[in-house]
Amino acid sequence: MKIDTTPLGIGKQSIEVNGSWGEIDQADELMISLYSIDAAGDNIVAGLKAERTLMKQAMEFFKNIFHLDKKQADQIYNKVDGQVMNLYITYVCGLIKGASEQSFAKFKESLKGENETDPKGELEKANE
Numbered sequence: 001m002k003i004d005t006t007p008l009g010i011g012k013q014s015i016e017v018n019g020s021w022g023e024i025d026q027a028d029e030l031m032i033s034l035y036s037i038d039a040a041g042d043n044i045v046a047g048l049k050a051e052r053t054l055m056k057q058a059m060e061f062f063k064n065i066f067h068l069d070k071k072q073a074d075q076i077y078n079k080v081d082g083q084v085m086n087l088y089i090t091y092v093c094g095l096i097k098g099a100s101e102q103s104f105a106k107f108k109e110s111l112k113g114e115n116e117t118d119p120k121g122e123l124e125k126a127n128e
Contacts (some may be wrong), residue, residue, distance in 0.1 A: 004054055007088050008062070009079055010072040017065050019096050026061050027093035033057050034089060058089055065092075 002014040017023060033054040054086035063073055080088075091104050 001095055003066075003092055005066065007073075007080065007084055008076050009073055010066070010068065015066045017096065019098070023065055023096050025062065027096045030054070030057050030061055030089055031093050035085065054089075058085065062092075065096075 001019055002016055004014050005012050006014075009023075027094070036050040037047055037054060040050050059073060059077060062068060062076065064071075072092060094104065095101070
């Protein structure tokens with residue numbers, strides 16, 4: 001299956017992945033980590049630890065399934081917005097687990113909205 005990698009800014013529009021049992025297992029581990037952040041509730045330390053675990057697992061996951069080089073991994077780590085990354089994790093894991101591309105139409109629209117926002121306009125709204 002082809003996975004859209006445009007949100008990562010790694011110089012490729014999409015990458016083919018297999019959806020093997022190993023990738024499904026890694027996707028499940030990633031989703032467990034993502035849900036662990038919410039499960040931490042009001043425990044700030046547990047929430048931060050869960051976030052760090054998720055970030056590390058996500059980077060390893062993307063390095064493995066997309067065969068990223070160091071430059072591409074650094075690009076993701078240093079340039080991709082955290083909210084976009086959380087949505088992207090759900091998108092990739094969903095596709096690997098068999099969801100259809102159409103089920104992620106809202107994801108793609110939300111990314112377009114992220115790219116089309118005017119930071120100056122947003123700042124002016126916040127100052128009103």
